[in-house]
Amino acid sequence: MARTHKPDRKLAALAASGTVNPHAHDVHDPAFSDSDFFDARDLVQVRYEMLRRVRIEGHAIADAAAGFGVSRPTFYKAQSDFARAGLAGLVPLKRGPHGAHKITAEVMRFIEAVRAAEEGLDTQALIERIAERFGLSVHRRTVERALARRKKKPR
Numbered sequence: 001m002a003r004t005h006k007p008d009r010k011l012a013a014l015a016a017s018g019t020v021n022p023h024a025h026d027v028h029d030p031a032f033s034d035s036d037f038f039d040a041r042d043l044v045q046v047r048y049e050m051l052r053r054v055r056i057e058g059h060a061i062a063d064a065a066a067g068f069g070v071s072r073p074t075f076y077k078a079q080s081d082f083a084r085a086g087l088a089g090l091v092p093l094k095r096g097p098h099g100a101h102k103i104t105a106e107v108m109r110f111i112e113a114v115r116a117a118e119e120g121l122d123t124q125a126l127i128e129r130i131a132e133r134f135g136l137s138v139h140r141r142t143v144e145r146a147l148a149r150r151k152k153k154p155r
Helices: 009-017 043-055 061-066 072-090 105-117 123-134 140-152
Strands: none
Touching: 009 061, 043 061, 061 072, 061 123, 105 123, 123 140
């Protein structure tokens, strides 16, 4: 009979919020070993506790960073993020571009005009026209996503 594992609800919640500590196995601080409260998988909790150890308990930065499995530059980044935004500053930001940055409103108007003028124009030909007109190198999926977003928006 195969064993079934119960889903870990806390880990699922951390994953959904983007706050899973990818280096939980590197956290060697005594408070995080065998604790029901402290969880090395919780990135925000780990970073906050690391900062607290230095600020309140007076631990050396190098020792705190080592105990929490991070480098000193990572400690300083967490410290400045916390000073700037409090606890919310310790929540990691989504990496990469945040939204469409190549398909501007002007490019989208051009795409729509070209598609209206030339029915049946394939995506590759559209990409070539964008490159000629704007000097932009865009991926096929970028154009397809922009068109899909445009369909969803009410006119």
